[in-house]
Amino acid sequence: SQTIHQWPATLVQPVGSPLSLECTVEGTSNPNLYWYRQAAGRGLQLLFYSVGIGQISSEVPQNLSASRPQDRQFILSSKKLLLSDSGFYLCAWRGTSGGELFFGEGSRLTVL
Amino acid sequence: SQQGEEDPQALSIQEGENATMNCSYKTSINNLQWYRQNSGRGLVHLILIRSNEREKHSGRLRVTLDTSKKSSSLLITASRAADTASYFCATDRNTGGFKTIFGAGTRLFVKA
Numbered sequence: 001s002q003t004i005h006q007w008p009a010t011l012v013q014p015v016g017s018p019l020s021l022e023c024t025v026e027g028t029s030n031p032n033l034y035w036y037r038q039a040a041g042r043g044l045q046l047l048f049y050s051v052g053i054g055q056i057s058s059e060v061p062q063n064l065s066a067s068r069p070q071d072r073q074f075i076l077s078s079k080k081l082l083l084s085d086s087g088f089y090l091c092a093w094r095g096t097s098g099g100e101l102f103f104g105e106g107s108r109l110t111v112l
Numbered sequence: 113s114q115q116g117e118e119d120p121q122a123l124s125i126q127e128g129e130n131a132t133m134n135c136s137y138k139t140s141i142n143n144l145q146w147y148r149q150n151s152g153r154g155l156v157h158l159i160l161i162r163s164n165e166r167e168k169h170s171g172r173l174r175v176t177l178d179t180s181k182k183s184s185s186l187l188i189t190a191s192r193a194a195d196t197a198s199y200f201c202a203t204d205r206n207t208g209g210f211k212t213i214f215g216a217g218t219r220l221f222v223k224a
Contacts, residue, residue, distance in 0.1 A: 032210060034212070036214070041219075042216060042217075043200060043214050043215055043216035043217050044155075044200065044214040046211065046212070046213060046214075049211060057211075059211075088152075090154055090155070092154075092155075094210065094212075098142070098143075098204060098210045099160065100145060100157035100160055101145075101147075101155070101157065101202075101212060102157070103154035103155045103156070104154050105153060105154045106152070106153065106154050108152075
């Protein structure tokens with residue numbers, strides 16, 4: 001069966017520090033991968049999605065970047081965090097034929 | 113910008129009552145999905161309805177889709193305290209990677 005792992009679960013970082021959130025999927029190949037951000041009590045904002053290794057689509061100009069160095073690995077990064085980067089970050093995957101998204105448990109980032 | 117908009121933003125009902133949540137969207141879609149999120153957790157897929165379908169059932173869930181009005185509704189019948197969660201609609205447009213856009217969600221509270 002397929003599983004998705006996301007880490008770290010919680011992170012407290014100072015303004016100006018770097019960020020790396022990692023997401024891996026097991027049990028499937030060539031998934032479509034997604035990063036979303038959720039502000040407190042709000043909906044999900046699509047940040048990046050990827051249909052293959054090295055293929056990244058960015059949805060919102062921002063202080064973040066994403067990379068897909070391996071088929072089932074999706075990384076969200078920042079060189080210098082801003083206060084506004086605080087939020088709940090969710091990684092998700094789906095098969096190439098579309099359908100439902102499968103979400104990780106999320107990474108809660110607090111920038112102080 | 114977010115594709116879907118749910119209403120109401122929050123809903124409080126008694127156990128045993130039905131809960132209805134609505135979603136409106138702006139552009140043509142391939143399908144519409146509903147997800148549930150318990151506080152601080154990842155999202156879980158509930159049901160998917162394709163653009164050529166008008167109604168779909170799954171257990172106590174009933175989803176309708178009106179593409180002429182660009183709207184959908186989620187009905188939860190005989191609600192339980194365990195149904196307390198946030199509910200999101202999400203729409204898919206086939207842009208080559210199935211970009212999935214979420215609405216702001218409805219927060220449902222079911223009182224025991």
